[in-house]
Every structure is written in C-alpha cells, then in structure tokens.
Amino acid sequence: MxxxxxxxxxxxxxxxxxxxxxxxxxxxxxxxxxxxxxxxxxxxxxxxxxxxxxxxxxxxxxxxxxxxxxxxxxxxxxxxxxxxxxxxxxxxxxxxxxGSLSYLSAKKQDFFKGVQLLKDKKIKKIAIANPKTAPYGKAALEALKKSGVYNQIKNKLVYAESASQSLAYSISAADIGFVASSALYSPKMKKYKEGIHWSDVNATLYTPxxxxxxxxxxxxxxxxxxxxxxxxxxxxxxxxxxxxxxxxx
The missing domain is CATH 3.40.190.10 (Periplasmic binding protein-like II)
Structure with a gap:
C-alpha cells in the first residue's frame, strides 16, 4: 500500500x-x-x-x-x-x-493548357470543395469564373465537403480536381509528380x-x-x- x-x-x-x-x-x-x-x-x-x-x-x-x-x-x-x-x-x-490552389489528377494531364484543360472531353468530373463552406472551394470557383470557363464546365463539378475530401475525390471519384497546394507536399503524395499529375492554378485567377x-x-x-x-x-x-x-x- x-x-x-x-x-x-x-x-x-x-x-x-x-x-x-x-x-x-x-x-x-x-x-x-x-x-x-x-x-x-x-x-x-x-x-x-x-x-x-x-x-x-x-x-x-x-x-x-x-x-x-x-x-x-x-x-x-x-x-x-x-x-x-x-x-x-x-x-x-x-x-x-x-495558401494556394493546385490542380490534381491521378492521370497524366497537359497542364500547359492551364484552366482551359478542364474543357477537354476526356475530363468528365472535376472535384471542388464546397465554395459555401470551404475557402479553397470558393477560390476554385472564383478561378473558374474569372477565366471564363465556368459555364462550359459547371455540369462536370463534383462537390466535396472540404479541401481534404476534394483531394480524395481528385484521385478517385473525379478525373481532376482543385486542391490545397499544401496537400501535395504530404509524404503520401510523393508518387504524384508536378507537371504530370499536378500543377499550380494561376494565382491571378483568385484572391490570395x-x-x-x-x-x-x-x-x-x-x-x-x-x-x-x-x-x-x-x-x-x-x-x-x-x-x-x-x-x-
């Protein structure tokens, strides 16, 4: 005791x-x-x-x-x-x-096209965080509208609840998606290569x-x-x- x-x-x-x-x-x-x-x-x-x-x-x-x-x-x-x-x-x-915004895809993409890439017929689903609750989704929507492609691709959008869910959708449920650039520096994302699977979104298209x-x-x-x-x-x-x-x- x-x-x-x-x-x-x-x-x-x-x-x-x-x-x-x-x-x-x-x-x-x-x-x-x-x-x-x-x-x-x-x-x-x-x-x-x-x-x-x-x-x-x-x-x-x-x-x-x-x-x-x-x-x-x-x-x-x-x-x-x-x-x-x-x-x-x-x-x-x-x-x-x-923070900054990037495109991400599990497949090789021609990122030299920039946001115009999203109009490609091969891209049928685009992941984006809910712009009403997720600031990265709001930034992505702003980029789509400012670049003039929103009306042409809006039916392709697949909405996620958050930036992390948008990341998951981008490499599974969608052909490409908008993600927080910070996600791409995670050790789990090493197999995805810049210029092949991901690229930065032009920073002039959205508010910092x-x-x-x-x-x-x-x-x-x-x-x-x-x-x-x-x-x-x-x-x-x-x-x-x-x-x-x-x-x-």
Missing amino acids: LKKILILSLLLPVYLLSSTINIAVATNVSYAMDELKKEFHNLYPDINVRVTLGSSGKLTPQIKNGAPYDVFMSANMSYPKSLYKDKIAITKPRIYAQ INQGIVLLKHAKSNREAKIFYDFILSPTAKKILLKFGYKVL
Missing part, C-alpha cells in the same frame, strides 16, 4: 503539470499539422494538443454554438473576423500562412488565400492555449508551413 502511495505521489506533479488544449483546424492544414504538433511537443512536452479538423465554414458555427475550442486556425480570414466581431474570439485575426488564427474566449484564462497560439505565429512554425507549400508573411 505504501509503495502505491509513493508511486502516485511521484506521478501527481506530472499529472498536474500536463494539460490539453483543443484546436479547431481547417482541413487544408492537416498535412502540416502532424509536424507542427511534433515540434510543439518537443518545446512544450507537458501540453497536449487535441486537433479537430473540418471545413472553416462548418467549424465556425460549431464555435458560435459553444464548442469548447481554444484556438481556431481558419482557411481564410472571413470566419475568424466574424468570430471576433461577435466577441467569441478574444484576439484580432492574424494571418499565419497564405490569407489563413487566419484567433484565440477563442474559451481560452481566456488558458495560458497553454496562448503558448500554442504564439507558437503558430513563430518563425519555427513558419519554417514548417513553408515546407508544406504555404507562403508566410
């Missing part, structure tokens, strides 16, 4: 020091998140990070309805701005990365995808959540985001 008490007394300080923070994260960041979490854990081993992934447009109403998230990493700035306006976010939205982060009111007295928030804005995190194809400001 004495031995058990001794063991518990030794473990108790570790238990008291450890804590868990809940982070709501746009799915496009999922590819970089493992490495971000790993580096954060190296720096702060007593802080556990629990990540919930989803489209920014679906995570936002969850937060407004009281979901107990401490930090929100959105795929654009409009959703964190909305939370700040409603006083649910306690920090002004800040840009932590700038400034991705925003906010600290939420649920974390008002949570020192650990503030530490994570500061980490994402740090040079260390930015270096990791660069590796996954993001631009950092």
Whole structure:
C-alpha cells in the first residue's frame, strides 16, 4: 500500500503539470499539422494538443454554438473576423500562412493548357470543395469564373465537403480536381509528380488565400492555449508551413 502511495505521489506533479488544449483546424492544414504538433511537443512536452479538423465554414458555427475550442486556425480570414466581431474570439485575426490552389489528377494531364484543360472531353468530373463552406472551394470557383470557363464546365463539378475530401475525390471519384497546394507536399503524395499529375492554378485567377488564427474566449484564462497560439505565429512554425507549400508573411 505504501509503495502505491509513493508511486502516485511521484506521478501527481506530472499529472498536474500536463494539460490539453483543443484546436479547431481547417482541413487544408492537416498535412502540416502532424509536424507542427511534433515540434510543439518537443518545446512544450507537458501540453497536449487535441486537433479537430473540418471545413472553416462548418467549424465556425460549431464555435458560435459553444464548442469548447481554444484556438481556431481558419482557411481564410472571413470566419475568424466574424468570430471576433461577435466577441467569441478574444484576439484580432492574424494571418499565419497564405495558401494556394493546385490542380490534381491521378492521370497524366497537359497542364500547359492551364484552366482551359478542364474543357477537354476526356475530363468528365472535376472535384471542388464546397465554395459555401470551404475557402479553397470558393477560390476554385472564383478561378473558374474569372477565366471564363465556368459555364462550359459547371455540369462536370463534383462537390466535396472540404479541401481534404476534394483531394480524395481528385484521385478517385473525379478525373481532376482543385486542391490545397499544401496537400501535395504530404509524404503520401510523393508518387504524384508536378507537371504530370499536378500543377499550380494561376494565382491571378483568385484572391490570395490569407489563413487566419484567433484565440477563442474559451481560452481566456488558458495560458497553454496562448503558448500554442504564439507558437503558430513563430518563425519555427513558419519554417514548417513553408515546407508544406504555404507562403508566410
């Protein structure tokens, strides 16, 4: 009995020091998140990070309805701005990365044609994230309309719930699709080659995808959540985001 008490007394300080923070994260960041979490854990081993992934447009109403998230990493700035306006976010939205859009196909494609490639008769289905809830889908729709091909290809569009689902559709249920460029830097995507299976979408066709982060009111007295928030804005995190194809400001 004495031995058990001794063991518990030794473990108790570790238990008291450890804590868990809940982070709501746009799915496009999922590819970089493992490495971000790993580096954060190296720096702060007593802080556990629990990540919930989803489209920014679906995570936002969850937060407004009281979901107990401490930090929100959105795929654009409009959703964190909305939370700040409603006083649910306690920090002004800040840009932590700038995302970009790419085409992806499991088959070899002639990407020299650019967006005009989508009009090819061989391309019958085009994956795109839901533009109503996913900023990368909104950017893709903007690119289609600005390039003047939307009316010709709109019946080919297959809508996914999020950027990550659009990635899955692009190499399975569709002939080609619009994806977050960050996904292409995942180790799982190594077999898909630039210029053969994927290519960047002309950045002049869509508004820059400034991705925003906010600290939420649920974390008002949570020192650990503030530490994570500061980490994402740090040079260390930015270096990791660069590796996954993001631009950092």
